[in-house]
Amino acid sequence: MRLHDIAHGRTGDKGDISNISVIAYDPADWELLVRAVTVERVAGHFGAGFASSITRHLLPQLQAMNFVLEGALTGGVTRSLALDAHGKCLASVLLEMEI
């Protein structure tokens, strides 16, 4: 199944750092999320060189995790030439992951 089937999320940006939350709709899916949506899987999903580092923070009581992707916004919103300079679309791209 796709991550989108069991989780939702939102992207935020600060400078050249993107953060993406991944939140279980059903608390029963939390263990699966922790197992399946790892830093390695996220790095592989976006591909080599997408971010200079990726960190995962867990909030088990909310069945939520937060990925922090450094260097992922081609310089950040104020100087990136990208159409979506904030990287606002990235959470939805992550939710395409097969788990």
Added chain:
Amino acid sequence: MSVLRIGAGAGFSGDRIAPAVELAERGELDFLVFECLAERTIALAQLARLKNPAAGFDPLLERRMRAVLPVTARNGTRIVTNMGAANPRAAARLVRRIATELGLHGLRIAAVGGDDVLAAIGPCRLDETGAAASALGDRLVSANAYIGVAPIVAALDAGADVVICGRASDPALFLAPLVHHFRWRMDDWTRLGRGTLVGHLLECSAQVTGGYFADPGRKHVPDLARIGFPLAEVDGDGNATITKVAGSGGRVSRASCIEQLLYEIHDPARYLQPDVAADFSRVRIEETGPDRVAVSGADGRAATGMLKISVGYRDGWKGEGQISYAGANCLARAELAASLVGERLADCGAEILETRREVIGHDSIPRPAAAGPSAARPAAAPHEVRMRFAARCRTEAAAETVGEEVEGLYLCGPAGGGGVTRSVTEIIAIASTLMPAGDVETGFEMVEADDAAA
């Protein structure tokens, strides 16, 4: 124990005004907070002020104040906002004048200052470049500290009905009324952390009431067209219920609150603010009724003593052009168009510092790279795509050539291109640094009626 009711009237400079009026009218608010400064807004405002010393504040300030002041004045709701941007005093004088015109003669309006640290920024090393800010020379536009609650609280203590700041930490706009009302000590890290959570959840207005949330078939938001802005009912310990006025659109749910909790957060255990290092790692979020969500469990530790500084600087010009292709073989024609523009712009040589070509509808947003069923999903040939070419240039003239070359594709490009748009904008980039909080002297002044004529 008494409860303070704080509403969010804006979450960015261009936010909708009608929900703020609805909240002011029906939210029984003690405070209404307008958060209108993004990372770069204040640098742009500073440019406006350089052209016109009376400008440099939020362009919607007048419309917002004319819409809400009669209501907030009638209801005894006080306002805190960062719409002062690069010129809080001029903004306060304008609000003074508007209040007078509306017959609201008793309103006390305060301007908060001290966030502008441009004069002292020279020796500070920028995180992004490692060099001193002074190395930017005349490209340096602005330097503003994310200040804390102290001058806002002082203005409220002095009786201000409207407090207008420039750059302050966004949550501080909400934390200040709590510190003022409940007399929280500035070393009560737990309560300051909880108040910061309230501010963080409210600071993007509708992003916690179902805005930026709907996903048809998966996440339903009722009556999104008439979405309401949020308010928090906060008790003296900093525990809060996030809600909105009855009858407004949208939804406040556990899910909407969790999305906003993590929005623009890195390590949830260490959300650094000027007044506290807030800890959101053990926050509890619980639905207690329709559109009512209780939040508790935030904590805090001593602030770092350093303030984040945003440094705005001129970073060249961005030129951009777009053109659409559709139907048979459209993707190949769009890609040919992009490479033609690239070749033709090569003549501009050193004037072009960086280029980016995208085919909207195909690759303008990163797509999953991983092998697997989703990546292997066969890409259907798109019905239409839009080629976008952007470049960062040293000069405005070079940036103009980008759009010119895209427009030139009409007669000298692939078959069937249409709908060209082009633009040129000056790039104001932002870099960051830190400054000891003790070096940033903040304060406020009441803007009296006499100043209105000045």
